[in-house]
Amino acid sequence: MSFSLEKILEAAASHPFYSTSITTALPSSKITLQSFPLIAKYQLHKFIISALESDPTFLRGTYLSPTGGTTGTVGSRFFFVTDTGENRRQREKTGQLMRDLGAVDENDVVLNMHSGQSLYRSLELTGELIEHAHATNIPVGVSYPDEAMVNLILQLRPNVITGTSSRILTFARYLLSRPEIDITFQKVLYTSEPLPTYQEEYMRKALRCDSVSSLLGSAEGGVWAVAPPSKTLHGSRPYREFVFRNDMMVVEIMDDDGAPVPTGEVGEIILTSLMRLRNPLVRYRTGDVGSLHRYTCAKNPEIQYQCLHMYGRHPDKSFSISGEYVDLVELERVMQLEKWGILEWQVIVDSDHVGSTEESVEFRVVMKDGTAEKDLLDDLRSKLVAISGGSSTITAKFTVKEVEYAGLEKGELANKIRKIVDRR
Numbered sequence: 001m002s003f004s005l006e007k008i009l010e011a012a013a014s015h016p017f018y019s020t021s022i023t024t025a026l027p028s029s030k031i032t033l034q035s036f037p038l039i040a041k042y043q044l045h046k047f048i049i050s051a052l053e054s055d056p057t058f059l060r061g062t063y064l065s066p067t068g069g070t071t072g073t074v075g076s077r078f079f080f081v082t083d084t085g086e087n088r089r090q091r092e093k094t095g096q097l098m099r100d101l102g103a104v105d106e107n108d109v110v111l112n113m114h115s116g117q118s119l120y121r122s123l124e125l126t127g128e129l130i131e132h133a134h135a136t137n138i139p140v141g142v143s144y145p146d147e148a149m150v151n152l153i154l155q156l157r158p159n160v161i162t163g164t165s166s167r168i169l170t171f172a173r174y175l176l177s178r179p180e181i182d183i184t185f186q187k188v189l190y191t192s193e194p195l196p197t198y199q200e201e202y203m204r205k206a207l208r209c210d211s212v213s214s215l216l217g218s219a220e221g222g223v224w225a226v227a228p229p230s231k232t233l234h235g236s237r238p239y240r241e242f243v244f245r246n247d248m249m250v251v252e253i254m255d256d257d258g259a260p261v262p263t264g265e266v267g268e269i270i271l272t273s274l275m276r277l278r279n280p281l282v283r284y285r286t287g288d289v290g291s292l293h294r295y296t297c298a299k300n301p302e303i304q305y306q307c308l309h310m311y312g313r314h315p316d317k318s319f320s321i322s323g324e325y326v327d328l329v330e331l332e333r334v335m336q337l338e339k340w341g342i343l344e345w346q347v348i349v350d351s352d353h354v355g356s357t358e359e360s361v362e363f364r365v366v367m368k369d370g371t372a373e374k375d376l377l378d379d380l381r382s383k384l385v386a387i388s389g390g391s392s393t394i395t396a397k398f399t400v401k402e403v404e405y406a407g408l409e410k411g412e413l414a415n416k417i418r419k420i421v422d423r424r
Contacts, residue, residue: 001089002247002274009033012280017047033250033283038258038270040285041067044220045078062278063087066119067219080219083278090222090275091125093248094215095132100300101228101243103189103213104160106134111153113163113171114191115142122191126162129215129223135160142167146174153183161207162189169199172206184208187229191215194240194312197233204233216242216310220281221271224249225308239309243295246304248275252283253292266291266311288312331384340380341367346408350423359424360397364408372402 009031012018018036051058064079099105110130116123116139123139130137138158140149149171161168168190175181185207191214195203200212211231217223225242244251252270253261261267269288273281288310295307335345344366351359363384365372381400401407409421 002093003277005033005250005272005274008272008274008277008280008282009035011277012036012282015280016051017044017280018282033252033272036283038254038283038285041078041220041287044080044284048079048081051081061085065121065219065222078219081279082222082276086276086278087222088128090224090248091128092132093245093275094223094226095129095134097226097243097245098129098133098215100297100303101213101226102299103215103226103229104130104133104135104187108133108135108160108187109156109158110135110137110160110162110189111149111156111158112137112139113142113144113149113161113167115164117142122164125223126191126215130162146171150175150178150181150183159185160187160189161185161209162191164192165190165195165199165203166192168207169203172203176206186210188212189214191217194310200233214240214242216244216308218286220284221249221273221286222275224271224273224275239290239311242308242310243297243305244308246306249273251292251306251308253290261291264291264293266309269308269310334383335365340365340376341372344408346419346421348409348421348423360399363398363400364403365400366404366408367402377402 013031013035017039059081061084063082063084065082067078067080104110112123112127112130114122114126123141127137127139136158138152138156140152142163144152161171163171168188175183186209188203188207188209188211190212194214195212203209204212211229213229214227215223216225216227225244227240227242250272252272253265253267254270255261255267266289269286269290271281271284271286290311291309293307293309295305297303297305331345331347334340335342342365346364348362348364349359350362361384363381365380377400381398384400385398409418
């Protein structure tokens with residue numbers, strides 16, 4: 001079951017998330033999607049914190065999902081709060097979508113290597129999606145040792161492997177180091193950031209898989225789109241195709257000024273969920289860029305679908321490390337703390353070499369008052385690791401390097417300092 005857009009907007013108009021920000025005071029019959037401003041993650045965070053403090057019933061019958069960019073200490077985490085029943089109905093529809101597209105179906109046995117620790121719920125989430133797709137779920141988790149994983153695979157013979165791209169690549173690397181192991185998968189279903197071509201090629205070779213697909217979702221929107229299985233590399237295409245149902249999500253594509261772009265053109269992806277009524281998600285700014293296109297599913301032609309060409313995060317707003325997105329706004333907040341004494345900063349994200357799954361993150365900082373003490377830089381590094389997902393999920397090498405302004409990379413045209421330089 002999903003809700004009509006009219007019902008969602010009517011609920012949102014009186015909901016604390018949006019009631020103070022609607023552009024005009026209109027009767028419910030006159031409220032349109034454009035009556036609502038675009039809303040960002042930090043605004044939702046503010047509203048939810050206020051609700052937790054003022055309404056003792058706010059969490060009753062809800063599902064809490066921690067969202068990226070706020071994953072330091074427990075007290076600093078941001079949880080999006082969804083009605084339990086609405087959450088389960090969305091998962092059921094997404095499982096059907098996975099089945100309709102052939103990502104996972106009743107013929108599959110799935111080795112599930114997602115995380116289910118430290119308040120992350122991806123193991124539970126993907127397990128339920130797999131079961132709604134009528135497949136068999138083997139929930140080994142993210143920490144299962146590779147050698148033990150091999151023994152389990154040889155015993156149960158799963159034909160599908162799923163996990164974050166970084167976890168699957170780590171296991172793929174292990175298999176390539178053990179050529180005597182004879183393991184083949186028919187399908188790979190990965191989550192987190194889209195894989196660049198060289199990493200997907202590496203994964204296909206190691207797992208000997210026939211097709212690769214992935215899921216698209218967030219704490220705010222839930223899992224709502226699926227990349228159809230592909231038997232070939234996406235090559236030089238800078239995007240990944242994701243299919244979604246029109247009765248689950250309304251997607252707008254906006255330019256930098258917040259105006260809609262013509263169909264097929266690229267802009268920021270704005271989401272309005274048709275699955276979430278209790279705590280509506282209306283015109284949510286994802287920070288991702290993409291374009292919309294038509295799509296027809298031969299298996300279920302009576303349902304209306306669209307195809308989203310996902311180009312990834314806006315290059316100036318975030319970057320991904322070990323499958324976790326790090327928000328530029330959160331970094332800016334930390335870097336501006338007076339105790340660090342930082343005047344300017346930049347992030348350099350790199351890999352050891354072409355085809356490598358090992359990542360490195362170098363934070364270049366220009367100090368206000370000359371050279372910083374080593375202990376201060378060590379404390380800063382620990383804080384940056386924490387907001388980037390924490391040591392339990394991040395495997396990349398983190399360093400903090402003190403430089404002069406000349407040591408910061410700048411754009412070729414405007415000569416402006418580039419906050420994020422991704423060399424992968």
